[in-house]
Amino acid sequence: MIPDSLSKLIKKRALMPIIHRLVSDLEVSIIIEDEVGRVLMATDGAEELNRYPVTSDGEVIGWVIGTEKVAVIASILTGIAETEAQKRALVSETLYKYKEITLLYDVVEKVSSCLDTKEIARLVIEEARKVIRLTSISVLLFNRETDTMELLGEYGHGEDAPPTVTRGVGIAGSVWASGRAEIVNDVHSDPRFVEGAVSIRSLICAPLKAKDTVVGIIKLGNCEPVTYTAEDLKLFSTLASLAAVAIENASLYEQLKDAFYMTIYTLAETIEKRDPYTGNHTKRVMEYSLAIGKTLGLPEEDMARLQLGAVLHDIGKIGIRDNVLLKESALTDEEFAQIKMHPVYGEEIISRISQLKSTIPGVKHHHEKFDGKGYPDGLKGNNIDITARIISVADTFDAMTSTRPYRLGLTLDVAFEELKKYSGSQFDPEVVDAFFASDVMEAFFSSNSRGKIVL
Ligand SMILES: [Fe+2]
Structure with a gap:
């Protein structure tokens, strides 16, 4: 001092x-x-x-x-x-102790309930900026599959290429290898200085460690020469420890979520395999549904159950016998009554999985009609869950435009006219409008064949 x-x-x-x-x-x-x-x-x-x-x-x-x-x-x-x-x-x-306690309290409060790694990185960057003098900061996460550090979040690098780190190379690479945090107040005179970090004059770099293993790197720098102190290093290291625990938890949760989604997709695929002519119907219904949901501005929670509901909408068809499900000629009344049971069977199947409960309305009611003339419950208007109203438009549109061995799919123009014609009776008009205003339309008009659509 x-x-x-x-x-x-x-x-x-x-x-x-x-x-x-x-x-x-x-x-x-x-x-x-x-x-x-x-x-x-x-x-x-x-x-x-x-x-x-x-x-x-x-x-x-x-x-x-x-x-x-x-x-x-x-x-x-x-x-x-x-x-x-x-x-x-x-x-x-x-003052330092107050700053440290305030920082730790804020970080713990914010990140402890967060299960999104990118969001955790954003919060940690935000807190670090409040208490340490810096012009740039980046959080990198180790990817075990590629053996590289991938950028999770950053601030202040502008148009510069995102910072990359190689184990053992440069100052950050050295911190990665040693697992020890470091202050370098004169970056350019450090023998480990590598070209590329030219604008940084002083930096602090800390490892993100989980169970003694480096799972990431967090580094901050200043483009003016500053004297970072042992107190700055201690504060930054504590922040890194908290970030590491939160990021590790979130990573595990994300892996679990990926495995869960993969199981769901596999389950839906088993239905498609029984009727090979449907060719990617489930995937397209999911993509159309998400595009409509995005246009309607659905909250994140509804988007998640819309995605799962769209994937699983016909899961109940597993309970329909092949001679009915795969019949190429017209169905009898009794056979059609059997087909109409698939949303109910779908509800029965997914109600056994507690994590899928919120998707039940989308699955059970995707054949309800806006005017109340659908099945299985004859629900009307907004009494039909929004996810079901969306899946209904997406599912019908894809069914209309799909070619089967026994019938040719409608052209896009005719299918568009059908959606407009039944808007307000079969379909929720707001959902139909959202379909026409969605990214799906742009994809149709920028591609000659549906197979090339990229959403
Ligand atoms: Fe269906």
């Missing part, structure tokens, strides 16, 4: 009257100079005899000049300067 100058100390503590009193009591004349020899005070008759230093924190901050008697004034000023320095150190330490 830089000590106060003697001039500042005298002003701050209003020492001039005290010094004059001492001069009078001791019956001496004195000169007081600052550390570079500027005269701060001189009494009548003062002359250069002895020079007594005034120190603070081991540094000379000024001089008291006079006879031997004035040495006591130098001692008193030194005592006051030391007390002042200790007071400042205490205030600084308290």
Whole structure:
């Protein structure tokens, strides 16, 4: 910490009257100079005899000049300067502790309930920016499959290429290899400096460690030379520890979620395999549904159950016998009654999986009609869950435009007309409008064949 100058100390503590009193009591004349020899005070008759230093924190901050008697004034000023320095150190330490506790409290509160790795990186970056001087910061996560560090989030790199890290190469690569956090206040003179980080002058880099394994790297830098302190390093390392635990938890959750989704898709595929002519029907219904949901601005929670509902909408067909499900000629009334049971069978199947409960409305009611003339429950209007109203449009549109061995699919124009014709009776008009305003339309018009659609 830089000590106060003697001039500042005298002003701050209003020492001039005290010094004059001492001069009078001791019956001496004195000169007081600052550390570079500027005269701060001189009494009548003062002359250069002895020079007594005034120190603070081991540094000379000024001089008291006079006879031997004035040495006591130098001692008193030194005592006051030391007390002042200790007071400042205490205030600084308290401030640091307050900053550390506030930061940790904020981070724990925000990231502990977050299961999205990118969001955790964003929150950690946001908190670091509040407490440490930096112009750029990046969070990288180790990808076990590719054996590389991948960028999870960053701030301040502008148009520069996202920072990459190779194990053992450069300062961050060295932190990755050693597992120890480091401060480098002069990056350009560090032997590990690699071209590419030219704009960074000072940096702190810390490993993200989970169970003693480096799972990522977090590094911050400043494009101006700054002196990062041991306190900055400690704060940043604590932040990195919290981030590592949260990111590891979120990664495990994401892996579990991926496995769950994969199981669901496999389940839906088993239905498609029974009727090979449907060729990717489930995937297209999911893509159309999500495009409509996005246009309608559905909240994230509804989008998630819409996706699963669309994938599983015909899962109940597993309960329909092949001679009915795969029949190529017209169905009898009794056979059609059997087909109409598939949404109910779908509900029965997925109701056994607690994580899929919210998708039941989409599955059970995707054949309901907006005017109440659908099945299985004859629900009407907004009583039909929004996911079911969306899946209904997506499913019908794809069925209309699909070619089967026994019938040719409708052209896009005819299918569009059909959607418009039944908007308000079979379909929710808002959903139909959203379909026409969605990314799906752009994909249709930028591609000649449905097979090339990229959503
Ligand atoms: Fe269906």
